[in-house]
Amino acid sequence: MIKVDGLLKKYGRKTVIDHIDLHLENKTYALLGPNGAGKTTLLRCICGLIPINGGTIKGDNGLIGYLPQHFGAFKEMIVYDFLDYLCFLKKIDKKEREDEINRVLESVHLLDKSSDRCSTLSGGMIRRLGIAQSMLGNPDLIILDEPTTGLDIEERMHFKTIMSHSMNNTRIISTHIVEDIEGLADEILLLKDHKIEVFNEDDFLKLTHNRVYEVPTSQVKENDFIISEYFNQNKQSISRIISDEDRGEPCEETLSDSYIYYFKGIK
Numbered sequence: 001m002i003k004v005d006g007l008l009k010k011y012g013r014k015t016v017i018d019h020i021d022l023h024l025e026n027k028t029y030a031l032l033g034p035n036g037a038g039k040t041t042l043l044r045c046i047c048g049l050i051p052i053n054g055g056t057i058k059g060d061n062g063l064i065g066y067l068p069q070h071f072g073a074f075k076e077m078i079v080y081d082f083l084d085y086l087c088f089l090k091k092i093d094k095k096e097r098e099d100e101i102n103r104v105l106e107s108v109h110l111l112d113k114s115s116d117r118c119s120t121l122s123g124g125m126i127r128r129l130g131i132a133q134s135m136l137g138n139p140d141l142i143i144l145d146e147p148t149t150g151l152d153i154e155e156r157m158h159f160k161t162i163m164s165h166s167m168n169n170t171r172i173i174s175t176h177i178v179e180d181i182e183g184l185a186d187e188i189l190l191l192k193d194h195k196i197e198v199f200n201e202d203d204f205l206k207l208t209h210n211r212v213y214e215v216p217t218s219q220v221k222e223n224d225f226i227i228s229e230y231f232n233q234n235k236q237s238i239s240r241i242i243s244d245e246d247r248g249e250p251c252e253e254t255l256s257d258s259y260i261y262y263f264k265g266i267k
């Protein structure tokens with residue numbers, strides 16, 4: 001459990017996090033926001049990696065598992081030795097280490113790379129090694145900063161399985177790939193204008209429910225909010241829009257529709 005009250009974080013005069021309150025339970029939270037919104041900054045504050053300018057962050061005194069946005073394993077180390085070293089840093093009992101390392105490697109499908117040098121892993125494998133190391137010792141709090149960047153589709157799907165198996169801890173996952181949190185996050189944390197708003201997935205989708213249409217671009221009206229534009233097979237320009245007028249049969253709304261509308265369409 002994490003209790004954030006009145007958190008203020010600035011870089012020089014620039015405010016990035018403006019007095020936010022956040023009470024996190026043993027659930028999966030997705031932290032969403034555009035580039036530069038302050039996701040990494042917030043996660044680093046919660047981990048205690050950077051000083052804060054005001055407010056308090058309180059949590060149980062347990063282990064924290066953290067995957068930074070830029071994770072680099074020690075290149076010359078063998079994968080197993082690298083994780084063994086992290087077990088040592090996390091004060092995991094020597095007798096439990098081997099099982100623990102095999103468990104986390106297995107869960108990210110890297111058990112067969114256990115004896116390989118970290119430098120020989122691909123970018124996606126390094127990312128998965130990063131996810132694996134965050135789970136060592138079953139931390140009470142797992143913070144993953146863009147864990148699915150660089151993962152292939154199969155591994156991105158598998159990531160959801162891994163996360164849904166961990167139960168008795170608090171998990172915060174930041175991403176811009178909204179599909180990656182579909183059906184996974186218990187709560188969605190939206191970082192906009194230096195503040196946080198919390199939604200569950202259904203309520204977030206409701207922002208655009210029955211309001212998404214695809215119309216020829218020539219029929220777009222002044223008050224329509226354009227989500228995207230594409231050319232169909234007949235080379236006709238089509239716009240995906242949000243409209244409060246009846247424009248025919250509405251399309252099924254997606255998390256991406258709500259995301260774009262929330263960050264760009266709501267003033």
Ligand SMILES: Nc1ncnc2c1ncn2[C@@H]1O[C@H](COP(=O)(O)OP(=O)(O)OP(=O)(O)O)[C@@H](O)[C@H]1O
Nearest residue numbers: 011016033034035036037038039040041042069176
């Ligand atoms: N060490 C720093 N010194 C000064 N400004 C910083 C520092 N780190 C981040 N910032 C600024 O703080 C803001 C938030 O950055 P942050 O990296 O937290 O955003 P983000 O939401 O994680 O972005 P992205 O999705 O691009 O990773 C940005 O405007 C960034 O330029």
